Amino acid sequence: MIPISDWNGLRLILSETKLVGSISIGKFLVNTGQTYYETICSRRGPGMSQVRVRFAPSPTGYLHIGGVRTALFNWLFARHEKGVFVLRIEDTDLERSTPEAIRAILDGLKWVGLDWDEGPIFQTQRLAIYKEHADRLIAADKAYRCYCTEEELEVRRKEALARKQVVKYDGRCRTRTGPAPSGILPAVRFFSPQSGETVVNDLVKGAVSFDNTQLDDLIILRSNGMPTYNFGAVVDDALMRITHVIRGDDHLNNTPRQILLYQALGYEPPRFGHLSMILGIDKVKLSKRHGATSVLEYQEEGYLPEALVNYLVRLGWSHGDEEVFSLSELIDNFTLENITKSAAAFNPEKLLWLNSHYMKMADAKRLAGLVVPLMKQRGVLSEGSSLDQTWFERLVKVLQERSRTLLEIVDGAEPFMTDPVTVDPEAAKKFLTEAIRPALIKLLRTLERVSVFEHDTLEAAFKSVLAETGLAMGKLAQPVRVALIGRTASPGLFDVMSLLGRDRTLERLKRAIDLIK
């Protein structure tokens, strides 16, 4: 339940995030949704057939990865068709909607770069519109007031289930006459036709027909005045002139009911396209036990938004053999015809591969900026400390080639950030041996005479030690690596030394030599 006072907090969130285009949020919240849409629609000339799509999440939890894909497909379709992408928040479930969830949705969309042209529009701001539409249906004998209580209905549903009968409203208030029972706030039910069939010409599934006897008299307006999903969506999609409803597969069964509502209301239905579900790696519905299912978790785990977008778009859509797409390539090539009908399993490995690809492509400066907060968060960099930007970007540059996520950069950067280095005991045992000690000392002496710590001069110095000692590159490199970084894996040695700089390199070498004693 969102108390009215919280809506001020929400407005704060919205203006803070500045996610809205030309229409200011403050103004929107002052306006009713109705006047807003009257303005929009009056701006549109007659005969315009511009594509208008929407993403309409309910703010009852984090923004799910499947929701992001739905939003992405809508967004790409809108951009490809030079149409309009509307964001509508379906917050009519007062029990479960929260301002935090609204924020999570906006933040999530913002992170993956899906911007909207209109909205966010809140259904709870438009209650008068739904009521007016419901009244219209009642007046036309297409809907009726139902005085059955939730408890009664629950009992009947359970009975039907127990007797293995069809779970359907029995229609007892259809023909109710006489005075209204006192003390009961009625809900409004739709008179659902009980004969014929309703066909959905789905853009991805093809023609799907439903026997109308399967459909029952659904509630369109709850006793508390809130519209139910099917009604709110229909009224809004009609009024907002949505041309294509692209949404999850789980709504296919709702579509015939919605088409019937469009017809009763005298509105023309949009085109529908139902996207198959995203399943977990084990082929069952994606859930928390598969790991991250909220978009923002991917941000926290060091993924790049373009990698997630690229991964998600290939889950259920394809363009020949291509795997890697820039945003503009996606916009150019995205069409509804190439959407797959079957459900897809989420494969974290492939996402990781795409992420490492984009990590290599990315500008080091940008990555550096993304990594710093993560380092602070993980204690690799202390809160107040300042960084040499140029130096840090150089470090990021050598790490980004071998990191699959930003978190791996953080990990790889760690030995460069703090002194003294933590040396892995296993590595020390294997490589910092008595036998190699003389060579390390020789290297130390040689490096002491090197004044400019750059890749090429360091390489020359190192090679001279190899020549003197007769050691193979590999024999000396690993012990030195362990001495400098404390681990057996790192960027190239000469990059490491030049990044560490003269003082720290010599110091770490000395310390390793002492350690062997």
Next chain:
RNA sequence: GUCCCCAUCGUCUAGUCUGGCCUAGGACAUGGCCCUUUCAAGGCUAAAACACGGGUUCAAAUCCCGUUGGGGACACCA
């Protein structure tokens, strides 16, 4: 219980609508080799699929029917 959807390598998919070009292509992951100062990356290479059964046809991954399997929906949730 009722209704709806789906079915190509382990996974994402191309091919299916408009049957022959399919000895089924690509990508991730996996194995091998090469490169190599480590780890990655990269290059080459291998293994790996038309769920099953019936039709239709000269010809079926592709069209039709059935079976099986998987998924979804049946709320005063969306």
